[in-house]
Amino acid sequence: MRVLVTGADGFVGKHLGRHLRAGGDEVLEVRGPDPGAPPAAGGAGAQGLEALDVLDAAAVARVVRAGAPEGIIHLAGWSSVAQSHVDPGKAFAVNALGTVHLLEAVRKHAPNARVLLVSSGEVYGNAAGEGPASERTEVAPVSPYAVSKLAAELAGSQYFRSYGVEVLCARPFNHLGAGQAAHFVVPSFARQLQAIRRGEAHARLEVGNLEPVRDFSHVTDVVEAYRLLLRSGIAGEVYNIASGAGRTIRSIVDELGALLGLAVEPTVVPERFRPAEIQSLVGDPSKLRALGWAPRHTVTEALRDVLLEVAAVA
Structure with a gap:
């Protein structure tokens, strides 16, 4: 085509x-x-x-x-x-x-x-x-x-x-995956965590609301x-x-830290909160699956890809 x-x-x-x-x-x-x-x-x-x-x-x-x-x-x-x-x-x-x-x-x-x-x-x-x-x-x-x-x-x-x-x-x-702009939430977390891992002065993990659930x-x-x-x-x-499974933003932060061998306490920054938040956003992919689609990759793979990309450009 x-x-x-x-x-x-x-x-x-x-x-x-x-x-x-x-x-x-x-x-x-x-x-x-x-x-x-x-x-x-x-x-x-x-x-x-x-x-x-x-x-x-x-x-x-x-x-x-x-x-x-x-x-x-x-x-x-x-x-x-x-x-x-x-x-x-x-x-x-x-x-x-x-x-x-x-x-x-x-x-x-x-x-x-x-x-x-x-x-x-x-x-x-x-x-x-x-x-x-x-x-x-x-x-x-x-x-x-x-x-x-x-x-x-x-x-x-x-x-x-x-x-x-x-x-x-x-x-x-x-x-998620490699190539996403730095201002999006997961690449932003990854860059901050890599800076902490490298021991950069004043590096900390600044976050917004970690409680919403996403797919x-x-x-x-x-x-x-x-x-x-x-x-x-x-x-x-x-x-x-969609995957049909929900997880909190906090769980993404925790998994990124675990992949890097870090245990970091996030710093909540109110300015990073959205004016209007969706508390839970999970999708039902049944209609797409009926066409023969099924996910072949995990979120963990995507997070590893993001971390590798950040490390490569550091």
């Missing part, structure tokens, strides 16, 4: 590109815009990928028209829940309006392409309580990020119902689910990507 991947330079995008190519797909990759950087010859960036600003409808249309993809996996977007509280308008514009620009380009220039929109398990908010959320669970987003992702889902559903664009949505829950998966399992959904998912449907 000829697959266009937006946001291909991001954490998940890099893993996804490798997985698609290993499976024999032809992969067309575009990266996010780099504000302030001079345009490179031919429009390609430093990583050899063309830059695409999803807020530029004409540019999105040009990429879709030129690429003539058979499938599209839309990863490009605002990915930080915390930062969405700082600039909700930008989060909504990139995630919702950017998705509309892509869908409109597909409708006009690649009407037979299948489109997988990557949303988030965050759309459930606290609606599921302590039980796993299925695709039938009420959506109750509590962050601008989650609202923007839900809006993108609704746009996809409308393009499917109104115009027959083959759109389906994935709702991944938390996923963690290895990023490799997540990208395998994306490829499966693009090929075998039902258009117009939504699919959770």
